[in-house]
Amino acid sequence: MAKTTPNHTQAVSGWAALDSSGKITPYIFNRRHEITGIVVEVGSNVTYFKTGDKVGVGCMSASCLQCEFCKNSEENYCDKVQFTYNGVLWDGSITYGGYSKMLVADYRFVVAVPENLPMDRAAPLLCAGVTVFCPMKDNNLIGSPRQNIGVIGLGGLGHLAIKFSKAFGHHVTVISTSLSKENEAKTKLGADDFIVSTNAEQMKSRHRTLDFILDTVSANHSLGPYLELLKVKGTFVIVGAPDKPMDLPSFPLIFGKRTVKGSMIGSIKETQEMLDICGKYNIMCDIEIVTPDRINEAYDRIEKNDIKYRFVIDIAGQSSKI
Structure with a gap:
């Protein structure tokens, strides 16, 4: 069904789902907020983008543009920020993410995708990429x-953290609960060292050896054992959602x-900077392409942790290698 609003000049069509038997069933929709595509039309006030440009829209679709955070290019901290999914725009329209063949977006929340990056492998950078890039930038x-550099967790965020760290010339140690990921971390992604966090001897042997640790794990876990890997003046950064569950150490003196x-x-601004750096170093997300009729299958595999490292939905029906 087409959805239009007074400020939109294009009708955007979406759908529920049609399985192989022809029965319409709802998809198990997830956040769908990392979107890339080609500009087909620009508004009269838009000068930065033109028809034919490769662009992307990440987590945010709007903010107040008036508060101290917006004026300081920190829209992600705006109290009125609206997300690309389940958000409410200035004209009252609801944001539904990327499950449509067209997206109308505020140019102030659109970023340019470097020409050398394929759009399918660039899409996850708009969330996972900037999530791990910002703390690296903020910590010089x-x-x-x-x-x-230590990276806890080898998943969608973790594998990009390794790529950024190596591109910036650092020694990278991956810390994981799974020994089976060691070969992949070292051989495929270029990590220099690997620690199985449940191996007490390995953890002890790396005591106070890391300058910086990036924790990308979403599961509930204690920070205490990982903090022991930091040097005395090291920095530990937890990335992800603000309500990410975890247990803080019960012995505060460990922080020192x-x-x-x-x-x-x-x-x-940071998202654009991150994409430009990805273009410079040829950093892309490792992905699997799925078509809309396989979304539920992909969701089931995500729950089983059977993905390396992101699913990208090809709405147009053919993988975009542009």
Whole structure:
């Protein structure tokens, strides 16, 4: 069914689902907020983009544009920020994410995709990429002397954290509960070291060896054992959603001079900066392409942790290698 609003000049069509038997069944929709495509029309006030440009829309679709955060290019901290899914825009329309063949977006929340990045592998960078990029930038890991970086978790966020860290010239140690991921971390992604977090001897042997640790794990877990891997003045950053569940250490003296921070996505300016750096270093997300009729199958595989490392839905029906 087409959905239009007074400020939109295009009708955007979406759908529920049609399985192989012809029966209409609802999809198990997830966030669907990392979207790439080609500009087909621009408004009269738009000068930065033109028809034919490769662009993307990430987590945010609107903000107040008036508060201190918006004026300081920190829209992700705006109290009135609206997301690309389940958000409410200025004209009252609801945002539904990327499940349509066309998306109408505010140009201030659109970013340019570098020409050398394929749009399918660039799409997850708009959330997962900027999520791990920002704490690295904020902690001066871009252009700094070689440091020892720890990445907890080898998934959608973790594998990109490894790629950024290696591109910036750092020594990377992956910390995981799964020994089976060691070969992939080292051989495919270029990690320098690997620690099985449940192996007490391995954890002890790396005591106070890391300058910086990026925690990308979404599951509930204690930080205490990982903090022991940090140098005395090291920095530990937890990335992801602000309500990400975890157990803080019950013995605060373990922090010493260590710094523990939290980080969530990034601003539009930071997202563009991140994409430009990805274009420079040829950093892309490892993905699997699925078509709309396989969304539920993909969702089931995500629940089983059977994905390396992101599903990208090809709405147009053919993978975009542009």
